Amino acid sequence: MQTYSLPQSNPDSVVLLQITDTHLFANGSGSLLGVATKDSFHAVLNGVDMAARHFDAIVATGDISQDHTPYSYQRFADGISRWSQPCFWLPGNHDFQPTMQSILPSEQIKPHQQVLVGEHWQMILLDSQVQGVPHGEVSATQLALLETALARYPDRYALILLHHHPLEAGSAWLDQHQLHNNHQLWNVIDKYPQVKAVLCGHIHQNLDRIYHGVRVLATPSTCIQFMPDSDDFALDDNNPGWRYLELTRDGKIITSVHRVDGDQFKPKLDAEGY
Ligand SMILES: Nc1ncnc2c1ncn2[C@@H]1O[C@@H]2COP(=O)(O)O[C@H]2[C@H]1O
Numbered sequence: 001m002q003t004y005s006l007p008q009s010n011p012d013s014v015v016l017l018q019i020t021d022t023h024l025f026a027n028g029s030g031s032l033l034g035v036a037t038k039d040s041f042h043a044v045l046n047g048v049d050m051a052a053r054h055f056d057a058i059v060a061t062g063d064i065s066q067d068h069t070p071y072s073y074q075r076f077a078d079g080i081s082r083w084s085q086p087c088f089w090l091p092g093n094h095d096f097q098p099t100m101q102s103i104l105p106s107e108q109i110k111p112h113q114q115v116l117v118g119e120h121w122q123m124i125l126l127d128s129q130v131q132g133v134p135h136g137e138v139s140a141t142q143l144a145l146l147e148t149a150l151a152r153y154p155d156r157y158a159l160i161l162l163h164h165h166p167l168e169a170g171s172a173w174l175d176q177h178q179l180h181n182n183h184q185l186w187n188v189i190d191k192y193p194q195v196k197a198v199l200c201g202h203i204h205q206n207l208d209r210i211y212h213g214v215r216v217l218a219t220p221s222t223c224i225q226f227m228p229d230s231d232d233f234a235l236d237d238n239n240p241g242w243r244y245l246e247l248t249r250d251g252k253i254i255t256s257v258h259r260v261d262g263d264q265f266k267p268k269l270d271a272e273g274y
């Protein structure tokens with residue numbers, strides 16, 4: 001497995017910017033439940049620029065595309081090209097990996113699944129996609145890759161990234177689409193105390209829990225948001241957002257979710273859906 005080394009610009013910590021669930025289309029006016037996802041994606045990019053907070057890398061945790069087209073991925077690449085920081089991405093249930101890879105190699109977007117982050121951390125990006133269905137599974141190959149990475153660097157704190165949530169988020173309609181073999185992921189994690197957090201997307205909402213002694217974080221989409229703790233499908237009128245994660249030299253994670261201003265990205269339930 002190829003490993004990427006991300007240099008540490010600040011001796012005390014490394015900062016990641018997480019962007020997730022962009023659901024982009026080739027067609028610039030492509031919309032999901034009434035929200036033009038290119039526009040909301042760019043509103044998040046502009047929000048990050050307004051925040052003017054330093055970050056060392058971008059992590060994009062899946063559902064980059066809604067229509068599987070190569071150009072939808074090019075839209076993502078063009079959007080983040082305003083920044084020079086490297087981007088690490090992984091597939092969600094809506095992604096189509098052949099076209100996702102068709103825009104690589106790219107100067108900025110890296111295909112690596114293992115990243116040595118500064119001096120004290122590593123991050124491991126997993127593929128939890130099951131072609132054609134919304135739920136996720138981590139294959140034996142992905143579990144072996146994770147275990148190999150963790151065993152290789154016992155002295156580095158570990159952040160595991162994947163698209164699907166590896167625990168019940170609290171909404172029945174959504175939890176049917178969680179990581180179906182999450183017990184197998186947790187069986188591996190339980191063996192490696194250096195794992196500090198699991199970071200995911202998919203549920204289009206802010207989640208921050210401790211599970212098996214590990215922090216589990218999910219982050220708002222850059223387009224529509226799902227209502228937390230709702231057993232039936234329900235949209236939330238919270239705005240699109242992003243997350244910063246500061247990984248400190250002593251293994252702490254300082255994280256915050258931020259959202260765009262205004263109300264131009266409120267979804268419409270009766271609009272065209274998934
Ligand atoms: N009304 C619904 N009931 C159940 N699942 C849905 C509904 N609407 C969308 N989904 C699926 O649930 C998934 C959760 O988020 P995704 O964006 O991955 O894609 C979504 C759809 O595949």
Ligand SMILES: [Fe+2]
Nearest residue numbers: 063092093202
């Ligand atoms: Fe998803």
